[in-house]
Amino acid sequence: MSVKVRFAPSPTGRLHVGNVRTALVNWLFAKGQGGQFVLRIDDTDLARSTPEFERGIEDDLTWLGLVWDERHNQSKRFDRYADAAERLKAAGRLYPCYETAEELDRRRKVQLSRGLPPIYDRAALKLTDAERARLEAEGRRPHWRFKLEGKRVAWEDLSRGHAEVDTASMSDPVLIREDGLYLYTLPSVVDDIDMGITHVIRGEDHVTNTGAQIEIFEALGGPVPGFAHMPLLVGADGEALSKRLGSLSIAEMRDQGYEPIAIVSHLGRIGTSDPLEVAASIQALGDSFAFDKMGRSPARYDVADLDRLNAQALHAMSYEAAQPRLRAMDCDLGRDFWDAVRPNLQKFADVADLARIVRGPITPVVEDQGFLDRAAELLPSDMDAGAWGAWTSAVKDVTGAKGKALFMPLRLALTGQAHGPDMAMLVPLIGRERIARRLKGETA
Numbered sequence: 001m002s003v004k005v006r007f008a009p010s011p012t013g014r015l016h017v018g019n020v021r022t023a024l025v026n027w028l029f030a031k032g033q034g035g036q037f038v039l040r041i042d043d044t045d046l047a048r049s050t051p052e053f054e055r056g057i058e059d060d061l062t063w064l065g066l067v068w069d070e071r072h073n074q075s076k077r078f079d080r081y082a083d084a085a086e087r088l089k090a091a092g093r094l095y096p097c098y099e100t101a102e103e104l105d106r107r108r109k110v111q112l113s114r115g116l117p118p119i120y121d122r123a124a125l126k127l128t129d130a131e132r133a134r135l136e137a138e139g140r141r142p143h144w145r146f147k148l149e150g151k152r153v154a155w156e157d158l159s160r161g162h163a164e165v166d167t168a169s170m171s172d173p174v175l176i177r178e179d180g181l182y183l184y185t186l187p188s189v190v191d192d193i194d195m196g197i198t199h200v201i202r203g204e205d206h207v208t209n210t211g212a213q214i215e216i217f218e219a220l221g222g223p224v225p226g227f228a229h230m231p232l233l234v235g236a237d238g239e240a241l242s243k244r245l246g247s248l249s250i251a252e253m254r255d256q257g258y259e260p261i262a263i264v265s266h267l268g269r270i271g272t273s274d275p276l277e278v279a280a281s282i283q284a285l286g287d288s289f290a291f292d293k294m295g296r297s298p299a300r301y302d303v304a305d306l307d308r309l310n311a312q313a314l315h316a317m318s319y320e321a322a323q324p325r326l327r328a329m330d331c332d333l334g335r336d337f338w339d340a341v342r343p344n345l346q347k348f349a350d351v352a353d354l355a356r357i358v359r360g361p362i363t364p365v366v367e368d369q370g371f372l373d374r375a376a377e378l379l380p381s382d383m384d385a386g387a388w389g390a391w392t393s394a395v396k397d398v399t400g401a402k403g404k405a406l407f408m409p410l411r412l413a414l415t416g417q418a419h420g421p422d423m424a425m426l427v428p429l430i431g432r433e434r435i436a437r438r439l440k441g442e443t444a
């Protein structure tokens with residue numbers, strides 16, 4: 001069986017690390033076994049969905065490398081949902097209800113005060129034709145509920161193992177609102193059947209939905225797909241991330257200079273038994289993905305881990321991969337420059353400051369001009385690969401300085417900073433003339 005999964009975001013906001021993790025795990029699961037990934041825009045709520053958010057979702061997924069094989073809009077499939085609704089009505093599984101939100105609320109309170117579970121009492125099922133006609137004549141429009149069988153619905157969850165939901169403890173879910181809007185529950189099942197979805201992978205907040213949806217799959221005669229419900233993300237403090245997700249949008253992370261491979265390596269591996277290291281590619285991440293590596297406990301999202309993976313991705317980046325970006329920043333100073341600076345990068349944009357060390361101008365930090373004058377006299381005529389070693393040992397012999405006392409004044413004078421890339425790699429790039437000027441304390 002070839003695997004086919006879907007990611008079904010609502011275009012009512014930008015993607016954040018929570019929903020991107022769902023998209024990613026779907027993608028990794030499918031692409032790790034040569035399957036297909038469907039992007040299904042859940043835009044049945046026409047009032048809240050916007051084309052801008054839809055484009056934002058596509059841009060974010062594309063930037064992360066989550067390419068899709070098929071793409072659909074639920075707003076173009078209303079006839080399919082209407083057809084399914086008719087079939088459910090004919091089978092007696094979808095019934096009209098006329099209660100207002102206030103009436104339902106009042107009933108729930110009464111149930112709770114009597115110690116009963118606040119589930120819908122199915123009063124609408126008992127309405128006679130005449131009562132319904134009277135309600136409609138009053139101007140009431142029905143909403144439609146799916147009649148649950150009220151049984152133990154069980155499935156083997158790829159992530160949680162054996163799972164069960166007792167649909168007798170649930171209210172019959174509303175599938176169609178009084179204004180005709182299809183809530184996500186029915187379209188999702190209709191599409192999963194029509195599109196041949198083999199696995200539904202989503203957060204564990206959907207477990208209860210799955211109980212009702214499996215009954216809908218069965219009622220529509222479709223094959224029931226496999227399910228995986230992932231543990232949710234928590235922050236470094238162990239608190240649920242859900243309320244903070246808005247500030248963790250992919251668009252913002254992109255602006256902050258995070259690399260896509262760092263983001264996907266992080267989100268694809270937190271909460272699994274794999275080491276938290278950057279992957280060679282998103283496909284490699286897919287090849288090593290397996291649900292049985294995923295634990296039952298929440299996945300801890302710590303930005304310090306992401307920062308570490310981001311640096312790791314840059315340290316491993318080839319000159320060929322970096323060059324177009326270096327050029328776009330007007331910082332392409334050649335392969336030797338890239339090899340000298342990449343171990344020092346946290347974010348790619350850091351190269352701009354490092355390029356300035358090489359081509360100037362920087363202002364030297366001078367603590368002892370006499371020391372620098374003596375070093376200048378010993379400067380080799382040719383600043384080649386071995387120049388730094390030869391020069392510093394000559395300075396050491398003449399001045400008696402060693403260790404930090406030898407290297408730090410030279411680093412401060414030549415780069416203006418106390419920390420930075422390997423000096424032996426930098427000095428040939430800075431060049432003799434600029435080094436001589438900096439040793440005099442000149443901005444160069």
Ligand code: GLU
Pocket residue numbers: 007008009010042184188201202
């Ligand atoms: N649009 C739904 C959501 O984002 C899709 C859930 C699902 O994957 O079935 O919650």
